[in-house]
Amino acid sequence: MRHQVCIIGAGPSGLLLGQLLAKAGVDAVILEARSADYVLSRIRAGVLESGFVDLMREAGCAGRLEQEGLVHGGFSLAFDGRIERIDLQGLTGGKSVVVYGQTEVTRDLMEARAAIGAPIVYEAEDVALHDFDGSHPRVTYRKDGASHEIACDFIAGCDGFHGASRRSVPERAIASFERVYGFGWLGLLADVPPASEELIYARHMHGFALASMRSHTRSRYYIQVPLSDQVGDWPDDRFYDAFRRRLPDEVAERVVTGPSLEKSIAPLRSFVAEPLRFGRLFLAGDAGHIVPPTGAKGLNLAASDVHYLASGLIEHYAEGSDAGIDGYSARALARIWKAERFSWWMTSMLHLFPEAGGFSARMQLAELDYIATSKAAAITVAENYVGLPY
CATH class of the missing domain: 3.50.50.60 (FAD/NAD(P)-binding domain)
Structure with a gap:
């Protein structure tokens, strides 16, 4: 042949x-x-x-x-009790x-x-x-x-x-x-309406979370977990509790729960x-x-x-x-x-690194605040997120 x-x-x-x-x-x-x-x-x-x-x-x-x-046309960064939207279209000329x-x-x-x-x-x-x-x-x-x-x-x-x-x-x-990271993402897929119309990346003292979706009726949610965890350690109720805890209150209140269609842990x-x-x-x-x-x-x-x-x-x-x-x-x-x-x-800005200590945590918050308050910093995030040209 x-x-x-x-x-x-x-x-x-x-x-x-x-x-x-x-x-x-x-x-x-x-x-x-x-x-x-x-x-x-x-x-x-x-x-x-x-x-x-x-x-x-x-x-x-x-x-x-x-x-x-x-x-x-955008996504949000949640940190330190606040939520800040990155306007992809406005910062990248419509992308x-x-x-x-x-x-x-x-x-x-x-x-x-x-x-x-x-x-x-x-x-x-x-x-x-x-x-x-x-x-x-x-x-x-x-x-x-x-x-x-x-x-x-x-x-x-x-x-x-x-x-x-x-x-x-x-x-x-x-x-x-x-570089191998010392944690993974536990992902849950469920036929429930998304908690937000756009993605939310959350940095929290208990670890990272991401509110994503596949459609208007199917949600894909993630939380940071230790690599030693197993999917069986995380029944749906425990997952949703941890997920809500890592989101701003206004978003957590909108999380609709439902049986998981799939759960898996992906190492980073x-x-x-x-x-x-x-x-x-x-x-x-x-x-x-x-x-x-x-x-x-x-x-x-x-x-x-x-x-x-x-x-x-x-x-x-x-x-x-x-x-x-x-x-x-x-x-x-x-x-x-x-x-x-x-x-x-x-990854470095949004995840919990317990071994890094308090200085690292303060640097994460400073970085996130800079993105939220500097158009130049926000443009850097936006143009990378929508994709650099081929």
Whole structure:
């Protein structure tokens, strides 16, 4: 079997890359280790930058997003008993974000790929990458007990932090930069109306909280918890009590409780691998970097990788130029590190760090007050939150 590009991973980044390539006439196959149902069951981010929305339009997959997505022109920071709104549109010349769940993005991309009959293999076992340091890379896998091999020109590793793509790179050829935080986010999804029309990021003496949503009738709430906690330690009533306690009274009074549809604890980590190209293998999305979710950058950062990589591959086949793929790693990493900085900064400013002491707590409050009282500081937050240009 031969294809021009073999994409490893059928999450949003792999599916979006596949759709952009298909629209440009580039032949790509996608391999995914899990089932389609499993991929759709993953509950992830839901705040999309305008650049991501533009890519979905370019891919021809933005119809439902534009009908059902919630356009947000701002968000709020809650701290020290007060709540301060960041006017995204007013501070960035009219830019905004769209709340639309990653599960729905994935569903739209899956349906678009099925509609054009582009190849995708789910439950591909023992995926292995070969010879990507030469001119004839190969990918092997097993499906239903049979062995298969794909010959291709390029491999796109979009299979996440634990996937086979980055693990296939020799240790001497890759540098990793990482910070692991000593806490996680406990997230609860429930079919209840959101406590606020826009997101609220709360810094509290008992820990961080985030009031988010997926729609007008479905809420996604988070609280900071120790990594030693288990989901079973947090029945719904205990979660809602802790969540309310960390919000300003005026918001806490509006929290409607309801049975959780899903609860999970996600550890927080900052991670970057350099470079993102190894011969004819390219890493994109979580395969190459992880950000804490505080700045809503993970999915959006994967999309900017896809933008650079798709542009380079399309240029290669349409014009015979390798300028785009040769520059992919440097261009993507320049934006990645800025997003890493923003996510690290938001995390540092809003979370409880018990080991840091009272001085750190005072610095957090001073930083938040500065953002609330300085237009220049608020602009910095806003332009990073809506997304830096590609």
